Amino acid sequence: MEKISYSDEGQFCSGHVACAGCVEALSMRVILNAVGPDTVGVVAPSCSAVILGGHPMSAAKIPVLHGTLESAAASASGIKRALLAQGRDDTTVLCLAGDGGTYDIGLQALSSAAERNEDILYICFDNEGYMNTGGQKSSSTPLNAATGSTPLGKVTRKKNLIEILAAHRIPYIATTSPSHLSDMAAKIEKAKAIRGTKVIIVLIPCLPGWGVADNAAVKTARLGVESGVFPLFEIEDGVRYTMTVDQKNQPIDAYLAEQKRYRHLSDDARNKLQAEVDETWARLTAMVDNCPL
Amino acid sequence: MNKQLSPLWTHLTSENRVTGTWRSALPNYQNQPSPCLGACPVNGRIAEWIKQVKDGDLRDAWVTLTDNNPFPAIAGRICHHPCETACNRRDLDETVGICSLERFAGDTALAEGWSFPPPVTERPQSIAIIGGGPAGLSAAYQLRRRGFKVSLYEAKDALGGLMRYGIPSYRLERSVLDGEIDRIVAMGIDLHLGAEVMNQAALATLQETHDAVLLATGASLPKRLPALDYARSWVIDSAEFLAAPVEEQRSRTGAQVVVIGGGSAAMDVARSARRLGSEVTVLALEPQDRLPAQKTEVDEAIEEGIVFVCGAMMQSAETNDNGATLRCVRVDFDPGDVPGTFTVSPIEGSGFEINAATIIPAIGQDADLERWSGLAPAGPVLGTDSVWQTDTPGVFAVGDVASMNRFVTQAVGMGKEAALAIADMLSPGIAAPAPAAAAEVEYSRINVAYQDTHARIQQQVTGLDERLTGFEEVQLPLSVEEAAAEARRCFSCGTCIYCDNCFFYCPDMAISRTASGYEVNVDYCKGCGLCVAECPTGSIHMQEDTAS
Numbered sequence: 028m029e030k031i032s033y034s035d036e037g038q039f040c041s042g043h044v045a046c047a048g049c050v051e052a053l054s055m056r057v058i059l060n061a062v063g064p065d066t067v068g069v070v071a072p073s074c075s076a077v078i079l080g081g082h083p084m085s086a087a088k089i090p091v092l093h094g095t096l097e098s099a100a101a102s103a104s105g106i107k108r109a110l111l112a113q114g115r116d117d118t119t120v121l122c123l124a125g126d127g128g129t130y131d132i133g134l135q136a137l138s139s140a141a142e143r144n145e146d147i148l149y150i151c152f153d154n155e156g157y158m159n160t161g162g163q164k165s166s167s168t169p170l171n172a173a174t175g176s177t178p179l180g181k182v183t184r185k186k187n188l189i190e191i192l193a194a195h196r197i198p199y200i201a202t203t204s205p206s207h208l209s210d211m212a213a214k215i216e217k218a219k220a221i222r223g224t225k226v227i228i229v230l231i232p233c234l235p236g237w238g239v240a241d242n243a244a245v246k247t248a249r250l251g252v253e254s255g256v257f258p259l260f261e262i263e264d265g266v267r268y269t270m271t272v273d274q275k276n277q278p279i280d281a282y283l284a285e286q287k288r289y290r291h292l293s294d295d296a297r298n299k300l301q302a303e304v305d306e307t308w309a310r311l312t313a314m315v316d317n318c319p320l
Numbered sequence: 321m322n323k324q325l326s327p328l329w330t331h332l333t334s335e336n337r338v339t340g341t342w343r344s345a346l347p348n349y350q351n352q353p354s355p356c357l358g359a360c361p362v363n364g365r366i367a368e369w370i371k372q373v374k375d376g377d378l379r380d381a382w383v384t385l386t387d388n389n390p391f392p393a394i395a396g397r398i399c400h401h402p403c404e405t406a407c408n409r410r411d412l413d414e415t416v417g418i419c420s421l422e423r424f425a426g427d428t429a430l431a432e433g434w435s436f437p438p439p440v441t442e443r444p445q446s447i448a449i450i451g452g453g454p455a456g457l458s459a460a461y462q463l464r465r466r467g468f469k470v471s472l473y474e475a476k477d478a479l480g481g482l483m484r485y486g487i488p489s490y491r492l493e494r495s496v497l498d499g500e501i502d503r504i505v506a507m508g509i510d511l512h513l514g515a516e517v518m519n520q521a522a523l524a525t526l527q528e529t530h531d532a533v534l535l536a537t538g539a540s541l542p543k544r545l546p547a548l549d550y551a552r553s554w555v556i557d558s559a560e561f562l563a564a565p566v567e568e569q570r571s572r573t574g575a576q577v578v579v580i581g582g583g584s585a586a587m588d589v590a591r592s593a594r595r596l597g598s599e600v601t602v603l604a605l606e607p608q609d610r611l612p613a614q615k616t617e618v619d620e621a622i623e624e625g626i627v628f629v630c631g632a633m634m635q636s637a638e639t640n641d642n643g644a645t646l647r648c649v650r651v652d653f654d655p656g657d658v659p660g661t662f663t664v665s666p667i668e669g670s671g672f673e674i675n676a677a678t679i680i681p682a683i684g685q686d687a688d689l690e691r692w693s694g695l696a697p698a699g700p701v702l703g704t705d706s707v708w709q710t711d712t713p714g715v716f717a718v719g720d721v722a723s724m725n726r727f728v729t730q731a732v733g734m735g736k737e738a739a740l741a742i743a744d745m746l747s748p749g750i751a752a753p754a755p756a757a758a759a760e761v762e763y764s765r766i767n768v769a770y771q772d773t774h775a776r777i778q779q780q781v782t783g784l785d786e787r788l789t790g791f792e793e794v795q796l797p798l799s800v801e802e803a804a805a806e807a808r809r810c811f812s813c814g815t816c817i818y819c820d821n822c823f824f825y826c827p828d829m830a831i832s833r834t835a836s837g838y839e840v841n842v843d844y845c846k847g848c849g850l851c852v853a854e855c856p857t858g859s860i861h862m863q864e865d866t867a868s
Contacts, residue, residue, distance in 0.1 A: 028819060030819060041830060
């Protein structure tokens, strides 16, 4: 087996209040250490805000601005411009938000920042719902997943935010998973070196929100990658697609079985979900195969 | 604690918050036995030495191996490998080739000329060992390395017992046998080769001059088939045949040989006779898939053109012009509940005949108990207690004379166990106590996401033409690259491989690396169990923690 390769420099601190076994905290550990100390953080109201904050303590060893839910990308843009005005061109501005703050409420600010190609590194911790407020559905919630506000399962499919972002032709978009920590660190380091808007979406199986066992979020995320539900890939300049884990080696069943939110699924509903995953995968591999040089 | 941050509005780190109080369970690093260890006749720490092979530390691997078995190059060739049968990897793809790796490490040691260090402390007590086969040599090694004086008595002119006089060189190269035995003798053994055959009277004398005596005289009496007249010129005893030099074997073997028996000795006889140019038929009571011999031996015998007549027995044999005619009958074989308690019933009207120039029965050996008239037997072997002591205090017995477990490595294991018991009796506390029995790691505890799946790397075998014209080894060694690749297939069940997964997968930074492994910070561990779930080897466990 390959060892996990990144260096923990202590940028993320013990004593935070994430749930036991939370892989959002685990991912934050990788991201904060990979991005390094010369960074200013902006966080939208979300689990991330809870994990990082709790006045007068902070779990991050970088300054973090707690903004509003609709304005994370706008706040980050402003901070970056202020830093540029001070001549601190190399300081990274790291924006952390959930899928509610990205797919739904913060999409306008993100789209605007992307259109202006603001030099920010935007991380979306995608736990496919408003898990911090009791588990309501978001536009990122997948088809048929049960949430507090869709108890019989969501009737529409997950919003394809990645294609929306790709349409902005920003320099870098990537997906990553807490089951692939070396990949996560490598993508952060790569993004950090690029000027312009970079967006990385991290799959976060939410223990209470998805009904995953305390010790099983990494396994669930891994099954999500291996079943093609959450492919790991990069898009450069909105057009050049590259797969980072290029095999889909199993059906979705093992992934679904880890989660209570899919427990009610009929065979028909399961087959629809599988068909959607297969179709998305086929579309993605076609993008990879046909990507311009 | 009041860890200061830069002078911002928020001025403390979250480390001031103790989240360990949330916990109800705590991870515990606990190396747990692998299934191969439990199955190993010498209790070899297989997961540990394979890890050392994987890391390229072959010398360390050899040291670990020889802690329990001074014969890794021998065992790597001929062991019946119950470890491989027990290997957890069978549930993923194929079991690990443990024997081929053991042979690789053992051969490396011989090639490099590694030797055993002299004992750290010389001790005054002496032990007499009667019999220089695998059991006796194993005991001699274990006692000598603990500083005891060892006198070893062997009736033959060379050491090795069954390994030399029962196993042909195409399975066990003689230079390997000599090399591993010489290394033990070099530790300073008082050696008596060609010694008189010992009996009860000689035992009494040895008891006076030594602090303990160990009998490892093997099973020297061939079992006899009642239907066969052993006085006939066309009958050769298998033990005698295997012990004889090749020239003598050649001069006594006719053009058609029938070997009676289905065990390893029968395979050895049959394959030796085949190499001497004979047409060979094996006649066995058991059906072919139940033969007591190892599967590889049977497969290789078939490759070499040996004909198997299984599920049949000889009822009589009569002299004819070219040797003998065997009158045989098909049988129903019932293995019985306990090994060795089989019954056979002839099938009416199924009689047939086979012609043979030579018949070599190889149906097993019995221990010669008459020599030890003062020691109580237990069935066909000497009676011993749990540490191989006979009913006479200070007299121990191991190997074929004391057990019906007749594989070479089982004898090596018994020799070790008796040696440790003797050492503990003579100098209490010097033999490390056997580790407490613990549950073996199950396949479900291995995180196979960290394992590549690829098939076992098989040892190459010598071409058939060469095999049929000589006694060169059939199984060829793994190359350095093959051994490294095969070692990487080992799950290291229950043994920490210091992969850092637990360190990196902790969302609470509650695990730190230490000089000897890892440490859990109880102030912050929330008890989620991610470290346990992502441990590739199953060497961390959650245990209930009510203290917090």
